[in-house]
Amino acid sequence: xxxxxxxxxxxxxxxxxxxxxxxxxxxxxxxxxxxxxxxxxxxxxxxxxxxxxxxxxxxxxxxxxxxxxxxxxxxxxxxxxxxxxxxxxxxxxxxxxxxxxxxxxxxxxxxxxxxx
Amino acid sequence: xxxxxxxxxxxxxxxxxxxxxxxxxxxxxxxxxxxxxxxxxxxxxxxxxxxxxxxxxxxxxxxxxxxxxxxxxxxxxxxxxxxxxxxxxxxxxxxxxxxxxxxxxxxxxxxxxx
Numbered sequence: 598x599x600x601x602x603x604x605x606x607x608x609x610x611x612x613x614x615x616x617x618x619x620x621x622x623x624x625x626x627x628x629x630x631x632x633x634x635x636x637x638x639x640x641x642x643x644x645x646x647x648x649x650x651x652x653x654x655x656x657x658x659x660x661x662x663x664x665x666x667x668x669x670x671x672x673x674x675x676x677x678x679x680x681x682x683x684x685x686x687x688x689x690x691x692x693x694x695x696x697x698x699x700x701x702x703x704x705x706x707x708x709x710x711x712x713x
Numbered sequence: 714x715x716x717x718x719x720x721x722x723x724x725x726x727x728x729x730x731x732x733x734x735x736x737x738x739x740x741x742x743x744x745x746x747x748x749x750x751x752x753x754x755x756x757x758x759x760x761x762x763x764x765x766x767x768x769x770x771x772x773x774x775x776x777x778x779x780x781x782x783x784x785x786x787x788x789x790x791x792x793x794x795x796x797x798x799x800x801x802x803x804x805x806x807x808x809x810x811x812x813x814x815x816x817x818x819x820x821x822x823x824x825x826x827x
Contacts, residue, residue: 601756603756638819638822639819640802640817640818640819640820641757641802641817642817643815688754690756690757692756701759701762702815703759704749704756704757704758705756706755706756707754707755707756709754
């Protein structure tokens, strides 16, 4: 199956700093990439959907100015958590799809963010 | 409201035993249903995908069933192994529903012990 990578796998940062997470589709062109957040023992919660070359669409309650998403190419999307706070500590997972919104999504391995 | 409910919430079984996980959904219109395995601290990995017309799908020791009439699915694991310990997530895709087509269950946490 298709491979999606994320970098870094885990990051610890001080409160107030910004953190960038990369999501790459390694062997296919991802028309659409998705960003999820998962808290312990909870299901994945969709944060935003991004299509290559256009602005991301954010889910209700997700601050677009805090979670900056860039999908500059068909193989790379980035999520930047700006001015991170301890409550932003979570597991961030991206997924990528080569087709429409209902096409198969391939998930990355996730990034564990801990904000001190 | 589109929802996916999974049961049990957690399960502990002995190595070598079989188990069945349940998934009930109210997603409409239905496109497909997937079962994912998520190891701790990792992203979900797809096990099976079934469309409306499919009743069963196997992937090695994993067998998924789908009853589109009752909107129920199950995942049966045969001859469990220690490496099967993970969360199993049922995900239902709604057809043509805009930006949020995937509806995730909360998962069943399976622990296989020796």
